[in-house]
Amino acid sequence: MSSESDGDEDGSKKSPVDLKKRRLDTSIKSNDVDKYKPYSKPDYKRSYPDNSNKEEFPVYVQGIKPEDKIGNKNPLQLSKIFKNVKGIKECRRINAAKIMLVFKQAAAANDFLSHVSLRDNNMKAFVPASSVERVGKIRFIPKECSNADLYHKLMADSEIVGVRRFMKRTGDGLEPLTTISVTFVGTVLPQYVYLDNWRYRVFTYIPPLMQCFKCMGFRHSAKVCRNDQVCSKCSGGHSYKECSAEFLKCVNCGGDHLAVSRFCPQKAAQIKKHENNYSSKMYSTVLLSSDFPPLLPNDKSVVKLAHNKLAPSTVQPKKQKLSQNSSHSSTAVQSAPSNIGSYDQLIKDDQFLSKIIKTLVMLGNSNTANTTAHIKEILIQNLTK
Ligand SMILES: [Zn+2]
Ligand SMILES: [Zn+2]
Ligand SMILES: [Zn+2]
Structure with missing residues (x-):
């Protein structure tokens, strides 16, 4: 549906934005260019919250010029460049263009973002988007609202740092759609946002393959x-x-x-795989992260189960093909209580696990008291969707 992507995991915000601006320039009226230009919080730069107690704090490093393929440089030479940087736990090659330095502390990772070694070697460092942000998709937002207006008016439990309107490519240019994407600070997507007293559901945004x-x-x-x-x-x-x-x-x-x-059937299969992997990755990051908001006391056992059993199995590579229709998992659910043996089946069912995890995240995220009946209702809703 959307022709635009906002997967700027690599931090190279400039080129996609410029590209979009150019496309917009040639297609829609000049006063609409700013209206629908992706809006980011002024002077915003991703960083780790000081009180975060995760185990590691990754930072990506790449050359300022795209042709500087620092991932292909000699590791010993790179180590020399960063020899005065404090608090590095380990270094990893990501691809030809990019390496990752993993820090032990949030403060050390944040300090490194403006370290002199970067400037001296024409490199830039940035915190991966997936470590500190979540992107949500919101539907039915009036087209007359500019991205900047939305940024100022939208209210949510998490801080908003970016707003983009989905645009559709038409014969003579780009046409705004009623769907927007919103970037929130934190590793948990808020369940709702508010615009002029209207409550809107926030859906997980999955970047295009x-x-x-x-x-x-x-x-x-x-x-x-x-x-x-x-x-x-x-x-x-x-x-x-x-x-x-x-x-x-x-x-x-x-x-x-x-x-x-x-x-292309091959591409369709890849897209499906990508969407499943992306959801699992996001949910497991949330569950394994200590930023995950605590549930009510009664629900602690559920979270514990998620940590011990569910999360690792969603992280492992999947061999099993996921089926699009949910009838498979819902029949499995019905037979579960009377048959202990079938739990083995359930634990191997990635789609079922994703739905359970999604429910846990939604419950952890909600501000309302989670009664057993309410939890059951949400669980059934998610399982039968
Ligand atoms: Zn290729
Ligand atoms: Zn050809
Ligand atoms: Zn094909």
Whole structure:
């Protein structure tokens, strides 16, 4: 639906925003350019809260110039650059463009963001978005509200640091939609936001699946791609711009469509996998993080169970294919109470676990008292959705 992405996990906010601005410039009226430009809190920079007691505080480092592939540099040479940085627990290579320094303390990680070694070596450091922010999707927001207005008027339990309106590409440009994405500080998405006394439900925003424009593979960008160039039209070893083929052949599935087509069965399967993985990753981050708000005393055993049993299994790579319809998991639920053996089945069912975890997160997030009846109602609602 949305043609825009706000997955700026890598902190490279500049180029996508510039790109969007340029697209907007050529399409919609000039006074609408600012109205629908993604809005961020002025001078906002991601950092770790001082009182956070997580076990590690990752910070990404990359070159200021995109062609500086610091992930490909000699680790010994990089260690030398950061030898005066305090509190580093370990270093990791992420990809050709990026490395990660993991700190033991929030303050050390925050201090490093403006460390002199970065400036001296043309590097920049930033806190990964997934460590300190959550992005929610909100529907039915009137189109006349600008992103800046929304930023000032929206009320929520968590601080808002960014607002974007989803735009649809049409024949003659971009058209605003009634869905927006809102970036909140913290690792738990608020359940609702308020706009002029109206309560809106906040849904988890899942960024679009990344597809490489060089090799047509998934989950990486052309910027870091080490594969050979593949044509998105005929799957030959050239760019689509130089393609003279009269036929279409998708490199991923062999079908007669473009490799970027959303009708590609291979791509559809990848999108489904991506969405499941993303949800599991977010829920497990929340459950394993000590920023997770405490539930009422009676519910502590449930959280404990989540920590011990549920969370690790959602982190592990999944071999099992997830089914789209929920009938499988809901029949499993019905048979569970009378049959202890079937718990084994349930624990292996990722979709079922995601729904349980989602319920825990929603309950932990809500301000209302969680009576058993209320908990049961939400659980059933989530399981039968
Ligand atoms: Zn690639
Ligand atoms: Zn071609
Ligand atoms: Zn295909």
